[in-house]
Amino acid sequence: MKLIRTEDAVGQVICHDMTQIIVGVTKDARFRKGHIITEEDVPVLLSMGKEHVYALSLEAGMVHEDDAVKTLVNACRNDHMRESPVKEGKVELKATRSGVLEIDTERLFRINSLGEVMIATQANHTVVKPGDKLAGMRIIPLAISQTQLDMVASIAGTKDPILSIHPFKVKDCTILVTGNEVQKGLIEDTFSKVVEDKLAAFGVSVNAVIKTGDDQAAITDAIKKAKAGGSSLIVCTGGMSVDPDDRTPAAIKASGARLVSYGAPVLPGAMFLVSYLDDTPVLGLPGCVMYAKRTILDLLLPRLLAGIVLQASDIARLGNGGLCMDCPVCHFPNCSFGKGGY
Known part of the structure; x- marks a missing residue:
């Protein structure tokens, strides 16, 4: 820190906030710590x-916070994002379109x-819309060593930036309603309406609701026909437990779909099944989706609709934060459900 005549201070960096008092008008910091003095400021x-x-x-090898924060921006910013002006060494990134925010949490850590x-x-995996804040980043001291910034750049590497937004891709879905009791009209199908409403929230239309009954071959045939017909998502409702009459998991497997996971560390939703027939997701939904306010489907549906291919490890990571508290007033997604992960 050095003391300089104000007239000679152009280009110098202010070390502390400087308050301007205009009686009856303002009393606030006119110049913030880190501000670079201009001719107009004198x-x-x-x-x-x-x-x-x-x-x-600034000593040799040190970088002012306003310049240094650009290294953090470069490490994070990707398509469908805009950055704010630099203020006191801080920058925010905001979304420019809707989708699912995905974060490389290891590099972030x-x-x-x-x-x-x-x-x-x-x-990670928050649903965002245009204008939503994605991240804030800043340099802690007024100046930081170039060596430290080089370490940031090294961690960021030449891979994709740490943040990405996956726009929603899936536009249509086929729902297969299992259960002989539904097919025969003994009970009303209330399951498909629940799924339709969840899909509609993302602009996805249902092109067919097919009552397959519990016949394994019929379920398998319906899956294949839905795939051949161009459906970009196939959802099988019910029949996911271990009862002898529950044929959905076997029917999905018989269709040739690649099983990712049958079972998940989420409540409600432990019997959830996710698979892929070529690149088309084929889901088996447990009965809880029909009556519980929020389930594993709410956690994974945005990723599936954004074309993010799920792995078994993605399902396993849901355990941390995978317990819905069934609050009297549901505040999802503004709650802990699904916000854990790794």
Whole structure:
């Protein structure tokens, strides 16, 4: 820190907030810590009684926070995002379109472990819309070493940036309603309406609701026909338990679909099944989806509709945060359900 005549301080970095008081009008910081003094600032500072200022003296190899934060932005920013102007070494990223925010949490952790830099994001796999804040990042001190910034860049690497938004791709779905009791009209089908409503929230239309009964061959044949007909998502409702009459898992497997996971560490939703017939998701929904306010389907549906291919490890990670508290007033997604993961 060095003391400089205000007239000679152009280009220097202010070390602390400087308050301007105009009686009856304002009392606030006119210049913030880290501000770089310009020619236009000199008469304002003099009017505030600041004939001298304390300025930050950057040593060789040190970078001012406003310039340094660009390294964090480059590590994070991807398509469908815009950045805010730099303010006090801080930048925010906002979405420019709807989709699912995906975060490389391992690289994020490594960068935040360095110290002197920070990146705070929304939770991984959050559904976002244009204008939503995705992340905020800043340099902690007024100046940071280039060596530290090089470490950030090294962790970011040449891979895709840490943040990405996957736009929604799936536009239509076929629902297969299992259960002989539904097919025979003994009970009303209330399951498909629940699924239709959840899909409609994402602009996905249902092109067919087919009552297959419990015949395994009939379910398998319906899956194949839905695939051949161009459906981009196939959902089988019910028949997911271990009862002898529940044929859905075997029928899905017999269709040639590649099983990713049958069972999940989520309540409600433990008997959920996810598979792929070529690149088309084929889901087996447990009965809880029909009556519970929020289930595993609410956690995974956005990713499936955005074309994010699920792995068994993605399902296993849901256990942390996978317990719905069944609150009297549901605030999902603004709650802990599904916000854990790794």
